[in-house]
Amino acid sequence: MLEDGLPVALRVLPEERRTPEDPVSLITNVVRGSAADRLLLLVHGFGADERDLGGLLPYLDPEGRFVTVLPRGPVSSPGMPGFAWYDFGLPPAERAAAFAAALDQLDDLLDEAAAEHDLPRAEAIVGGFSQGAGLALALALRTSDRPHPLAVLALSPALAIESLDEIGPDWDAAAKIPVLLQHGTHDPLVPVVRSRELARELEEHGVSVVYTEYPMEHQVALESVQRARAWLDAVIAGERPSEPIPEPPPEGPVKPVTTADFEQEVLRSDVPVIVDFWAPWCGPCRQVGPIVEQIALMRPGAYKVVKVNIDEEPALAQQYEVQSIPLIALFRNGRLERSSLGAKPRPQLEAELGMLVIP
Secondary structure (H helix, E strand, C coil): CEECCEECCEEEEEEEEECCCCCCEEEEEEEEECCCCEEEEEECCCCECCCCHHHHHHHHCCCCCEEEEEECCCEECCCCCCEECCCCCCCHHHHHHHHHHHHHHHHHHHHHHHHHHCCCHHHCEEEEECHHHHHHHHHHHECCCCCCCCEEEEECCCCCCCCHHHHCECHHHHCCCCEEEEEECCCCCCCHHHHHHHHHHHHHCCCCEEEEEECCCCCCCHHHHHHHHHHHHHHHCCCCCCCCCCCCCCCCCCEECCHHHHHHHHHCCCCCEEEEEECCCCHHHHHHHHHHHHHHHHCECCEEEEEEECCCCHHHHHHCCCCCCCEEEEEECCEEEEEEECCCCHHHHHHHCCCCCCC
């Protein structure tokens, strides 16, 4: 039975809090489970608010085992209706400082919530999505004289730092804190490779990690939330779930190239090269991608087929005046010879590139 979209075991109580260092009110929703015996801090991502992750609770906590604290970021998102914990567009040093300030706010909030609800901070689970997931992970692992949380649930984490070493992690304490990392393989905002690298960094330091990927973009899916609930059940039962980190999927027939290897792979190639200029957020790019792969499989040896992510390689996009995508280009003898713009059937694409059309 549902009441206002939530199981009857859950009740939402909006609150305002003030952190000791920050006079600005921190708007916080608290969802009290009828059988709650521990805290769950869920931190929203960029452009969302304190209501965003509450929608996951019917799936994560249908029994009402948590007092769930859902804070709102203090920064208005430029051009968006929601809020953020810091501005991604800041210069690196300022972004790192804003990241640290947000960590302090959440640390204080966790202390306050533990005291108010008379629940041990050391039994709390912290988690979040995107920007919030990165903060939750840093909050749990950084060196501190406060009790570390019990575990971390990080959904599509985005970090304002290049490495966890920048937060001064307490790796001895981290070895006792299980972490669940989840990410979408088609994430256009935070490349999945970053979470793969993060999972391996944690594993190398002895952290109990479960890392899973799903065929989704920058979001959560029902399957990922169901897996998160099973992980929460194991953590609450006293386990530290850990699984081998899966190997990245095998490289497909279209090799990614970067600015660093473009000259060797494309300009110095002995055979003509088809280059797919694309971006993960581009719908037509996803439509034409399988067609480009088909061309690569049908013409081995006659053509080399590669792809360039223009978000990650803007210098190449600028050099070859790529203003719209998908742009499929044919390079021969180190020069751009022809190009085709947009998602098109394979015969039309081959014809526009001056290739012998294969029926």
